[in-house]
Amino acid sequence: MFLAALVPAMLLAGGALGVGPKQLGADPVRTLLHSCGLTALNLLLITLAVTPLRQLTGWNNVQRLRRMLGLFAFFYALLHFTVYAWLDQGLDVKAIGADILKRPYITIGMLALLMLIPLAVTSTNGWMRRLRKRWQRLHYLIYPIAILGVWHFWWQVKKDIREPLLYVVMLGVLLGYRLLRAPLRRLLTSRCGSATVRERT
Amino acid sequence: MTRPTDPRILPSDITRSELFLNRRRLLELGVAGAAFGASGVNHLALGADAPPPVDRYKAPRNAAFSVTETPNTLEEISSYNNFYEFGTDKSDPAMNARAFKPTPWSITVDGEAEVKGSFTLEDILKPQALEERVYRMRCVEAWSMVIPWVGFPLGDLIKRFRPTSKAKYVAFTTLMDPKQMPGERDRVLDWPYVEGLRMDEAMHPLTLLAVGVYGKVLPNQNGAPIRLVVPWKYGFKGIKSIVRISFTENQPRTSWSGAAANEYGFYANVNPAVDHPRWSQATERHIGGSSLFAKRQPTLPFNGYASQVASLYTGMDLRRYF
Numbered sequence: 059m060f061l062a063a064l065v066p067a068m069l070l071a072g073g074a075l076g077v078g079p080k081q082l083g084a085d086p087v088r089t090l091l092h093s094c095g096l097t098a099l100n101l102l103l104i105t106l107a108v109t110p111l112r113q114l115t116g117w118n119n120v121q122r123l124r125r126m127l128g129l130f131a132f133f134y135a136l137l138h139f140t141v142y143a144w145l146d147q148g149l150d151v152k153a154i155g156a157d158i159l160k161r162p163y164i165t166i167g168m169l170a171l172l173m174l175i176p177l178a179v180t181s182t183n184g185w186m187r188r189l190r191k192r193w194q195r196l197h198y199l200i201y202p203i204a205i206l207g208v209w210h211f212w213w214q215v216k217k218d219i220r221e222p223l224l225y226v227v228m229l230g231v232l233l234g235y236r237l238l239r240a241p242l243r244r245l246l247t248s249r250c251g252s253a254t255v256r257e258r259t
Numbered sequence: 260m261t262r263p264t265d266p267r268i269l270p271s272d273i274t275r276s277e278l279f280l281n282r283r284r285l286l287e288l289g290v291a292g293a294a295f296g297a298s299g300v301n302h303l304a305l306g307a308d309a310p311p312p313v314d315r316y317k318a319p320r321n322a323a324f325s326v327t328e329t330p331n332t333l334e335e336i337s338s339y340n341n342f343y344e345f346g347t348d349k350s351d352p353a354m355n356a357r358a359f360k361p362t363p364w365s366i367t368v369d370g371e372a373e374v375k376g377s378f379t380l381e382d383i384l385k386p387q388a389l390e391e392r393v394y395r396m397r398c399v400e401a402w403s404m405v406i407p408w409v410g411f412p413l414g415d416l417i418k419r420f421r422p423t424s425k426a427k428y429v430a431f432t433t434l435m436d437p438k439q440m441p442g443e444r445d446r447v448l449d450w451p452y453v454e455g456l457r458m459d460e461a462m463h464p465l466t467l468l469a470v471g472v473y474g475k476v477l478p479n480q481n482g483a484p485i486r487l488v489v490p491w492k493y494g495f496k497g498i499k500s501i502v503r504i505s506f507t508e509n510q511p512r513t514s515w516s517g518a519a520a521n522e523y524g525f526y527a528n529v530n531p532a533v534d535h536p537r538w539s540q541a542t543e544r545h546i547g548g549s550s551l552f553a554k555r556q557p558t559l560p561f562n563g564y565a566s567q568v569a570s571l572y573t574g575m576d577l578r579r580y581f
C-alpha cells in the first residue's frame with residue numbers, strides 16, 4: 059500500500075525526466091499541479107472511506123492503513139503547493155501572497171493545507187497516546203479539510219463542473235453515511251427488537 | 260512586435276514540426292496496425308495509408324505582421340487545445356477531432372450586407388492571397404503560445420460582402436453537429452459557439468482568418484477548415500470551424516460572455532490590469548521551452564499589440580468593457 063500510494067509521484071517524476079509511461083504534455087507544470095491536487099483529494103476521500111469500509115465489511119485490518127493514507131494525502135497536497143509556489147509562481151512571494159488573499163479558491167486550498175499540518179504532526183503513536191481523547195477530536199478536522207478540498211476544486215473550474223460534481227457526490231456519500239448511520243441503526247435495532255446488531259467502534 | 264530578435268532560427272523549427280508529425284503518424288499507424296492484427300510493421304514497410312500532412316498552404320511570411328519570438332512546435336500547438344466542441348480537457352480535441360470532416364465546407368453569409376448567401380470554402384479562398392503571420396496567442400487561462408498561422412485578413416473578405424451602413428458588428432458561428440463534435444452533446448456551453456467583433460475590430464489589418472499553421476492545413480483540433488485569429492484578444496475570441504458570418508446592428512450575444520458575463524467580456528482584450536475574478540492576468544506561463552523552472556512572463560497590454568490597436572478603444576473604460 060505504501061508503494062501504491064507512491065506510484066503517482068513516481069509516474070510524475072518519470073514524466074518530468076522524460077522516462078516512463080506518463081507524459082506531462084505541452085504544459086508540464088499544469089499537469090504536475092493538477093495531478094498532485096487530484097491525488098491529494100483522492101487520498102483524502104479514500105482516507106474517509108476507511109471507517110465505513112471497516113464497519114460495512116468487518117475488515118478490521120484496513121483501519122491500520124488510515125493514518126498512512128492521510129499522511130500521503132498531506133504529502134501530495136504539499137507537493138501540489140510546492141509545484142504551485144515554485145514551478146508556477148517562481149517563488150514570487152508577493153504574487154503568492156496576493157493569490158492567497160485575493161483568490162477565494164486558493165484561500166480555501168491554503169486553509170485546507172494548513173489544517174492538514176497539525177494532523178500530520180500528531181499522526182505518530184506518541185502523539186496519539188499523549189492527546190488521547192483530544193486526538194480524536196483534533197482529527198475530526200479531516201471533515202472540514204475534505205469539504206474545503208472539494209470546494210477548492212469546484213471553484214477553480216471554468217465551466218465544466220462535472221468532475222468536481224462527482225467529488226461532491228462522493229464526499230456527500232461519505233459524510234452522509236456518518237450522519238445517517240446512528241439514526242439508521244437505532245431505527246433498525248428498535249424494529250428488530252432483540253436482533254443482534256454487533257456494535258463495532 | 261518591437262521585441263528583440265530571437266537568435267534561435269526559425270527554419271529549424273519547421274523541420275522539427277515535421278519530425279513530430281511523422282512520429283505521431285508512425286504511432287498512429289502502429290496502433291491501427293495492432294488493431295487489425297499483427298500487421299502494423301508491414302503497413303509501415305509498404306507505406307500504405309492516409310495522405311501525408313498537406314503542405315497546401317505554404318505561404319510567404321508577412322514580416323511586418325509577425326513577432327520575432329520562436330514559434331511553438333506543431334506538436335505543442337496541436338496537442339494543447341481549448342475546443343470544447345471536442346471535450347473540455349486540453350488533450351481531448353486532438354483525440355476526439357480525428358474523425359472530423361472539414362471538407363466539403365461552406366459558409367453562410369447573412370445580415371446587413373449586400374452580398375449574401377452560401378459560399379464554399381473554395382469560393383472564399385480563391386481571390387485571397389495567403390500569407391504566414393507569426394502571432395502571439397494569449398489564453399484567458401493565463402498561458403500563451405506563439406503560432407505561425409497561414410491565412411488572410413478578415414477585412415479583405417468582409418469588403419467582398421459589402422456590409423451596409425447598418426452593420427456595426429460581425430458575428431461568427433461554429434458548426435453545430437453533435438455527431439462529429441461530441442462535446443456538443445454536453446450542455447457545457449450554449450451551442451453552437453458564437454463569437455463576434457465590432458466592425459472596426461473586424462476590419463483591423465491584424466485580424467486574420469486562418470486556414471493553416473506551419474504551412475499545413477489546420478489540424479482539426481485547431482479549428483479546421485477556417486478559424487478566426489485576433490491576436491490582441493484572449494484566445495476564446497478566436498472562433499473555430501466557422502460556418503456562418505452575420506453582419507448585425509446590435510452586439511451579438513457571444514458564448515462565453517453569455518455563460519458568465521462577469522468573467523468573460525465581449526471585448527476580451529488582453530489586459531494585465533484587469534484580473535479574471537478567479538485568477539490574475541498580470542503574468543502568463545509560456546507553453547514550451549525546455550525547463551520546468553521557466554519563469555512566468557509578464558502579460559502585455561493588448562498582448563503586445565497596443566501600438567496597433569489601442570486607438571480602437573480610446574475613451575473607453577477598459578475595466579468596464581473588459
Ligand code: HEM
Binds near residue numbers: 093170171208
Ligand atoms: C488539501 C489541500 C488541497 C487539495 C486537496 C487541492 C486539490 C486540488 C485539485 C483537485 C485541483 C484541480 C485539479 C484538476 O483540475 O485536475 C487543484 C487545483 C489547483 N490548486 Fe489545489 N488543492 C489543495 C491546496 C492548494 C493550495 C494550498 C494551493 C495554493 C496556495 C492550491 C492551488 C491550486 C491551483 C493554483 C490549482 C490550479 C487551478 C487552475 O489550473 O486554474 N491548492 N487543487
